[in-house]
Amino acid sequence: MLHKYSISILVLILICSSCTDKTYDENTNSDIVIKTGTVCGWCTINDTLTISGHNLRYVNYVNCNTSKASIEKSGELTSSEFGTLLNLLDYNELKKLDLNSCNVCVDGCDDWIFYKNGLQTHYLHFGTNDPKLQPIRAFLDRLNSIKSQYSSNK
Numbered sequence: 144m145l146h147k148y149s150i151s152i153l154v155l156i157l158i159c160s161s162c163t164d165k166t167y168d169e170n171t172n173s174d175i176v177i178k179t180g181t182v183c184g185w186c187t188i189n190d191t192l193t194i195s196g197h198n199l200r201y202v203n204y205v206n207c208n209t210s211k212a213s214i215e216k217s218g219e220l221t222s223s224e225f226g227t228l229l230n231l232l233d234y235n236e237l238k239k240l241d242l243n244s245c246n247v248c249v250d251g252c253d254d255w256i257f258y259k260n261g262l263q264t265h266y267l268h269f270g271t272n273d274p275k276l277q278p279i280r281a282f283l284d285r286l287n288s289i290k291s292q293y294s295s296n297k
Contacts, residue, residue, distance in 0.1 A: 175229070178257040179286050184250030190214075192290040197225055201293035216293045224289075231285050234263065236278035242269040256283070 180191040186207035193200045203214040220228070237258060245268075247253045255268045269276060276283060 174259075174261060176257075176259040177228075177286070179255065179290060181252055181254050182247050183252035184247050188252065190290075190294060192286070192293065194220065194225075194228075194289075197222070199289070199293070201290065203294065214294065218293065220289070228282070228285050228289070231282040232258075232279065233282075234258070234260070234265075237267075237282075238263075238265050240265075240267055240275060240279070242267045242273060242275060244268055244270045244273070246270050256286070 175194075175196070177194040178191060181188050183189070186205065188203070189205070189207075189209070190201065190203035197220050199218050199220060201214065201216045201218075202212040204211075205213045244253050252271070253268055254271050255266070257266045258264065
C-alpha cells in the first residue's frame with residue numbers, strides 16, 4: 144500500500160515540476176536584439192529604440208535631418224527589467240503576424256518592431272491600434288513604456 148502512494152506522489156511531483164511558466168534565462172537570451180520606432184509623415188517623428196542585451200539606445204531625428212539626432216540617449220536595463228520584457232513576448236505569436244502598414248504614405252504615423260534572436264528574426268510595420276496586435280499587446284505596451292522614458296527632452 145505504501146508503495147502505491149509513493150509512486151502516486153512521485154508522479155504528482157514530476158507533473159507539477161514540468162508545468163512551469165517560461166522565464167527569462169540570461170544565458171540563452173544574451174544575443175537578443177529588439178528595435179522599435181515610430182515614423183511619421185513630414186518627418187515629424189522618426190525615432191528608434193534599440194535594446195541589445197541589457198544596453199539600450201534611443202535616437203530621434205526630426206525635420207528629416209538624419210545626420211544629427213535631436214535626441215540621443217543611452218542606458219541599461221536591469222536583469223529584472225529585461226527579463227520582464229522578454230517574458231511578455233511570445234515569439235510564436237509575433238511570427239504569426241504579417242503586418243506592413245503604410246500610414247506614413249499618407250502623412251500619418253507607423254510603428255515598427257524588429258526582433259532578432261540568433262537566426263530568428265521578424266519585422267512588423269503597423270498602425271498603433273491594429274487589432275491584430277492583441278496577442279503581443281502586453282509586450283508592445285512595455286516596450287513603448289521603456290521608449291517613452293527616453294523620448295523626452297530631459
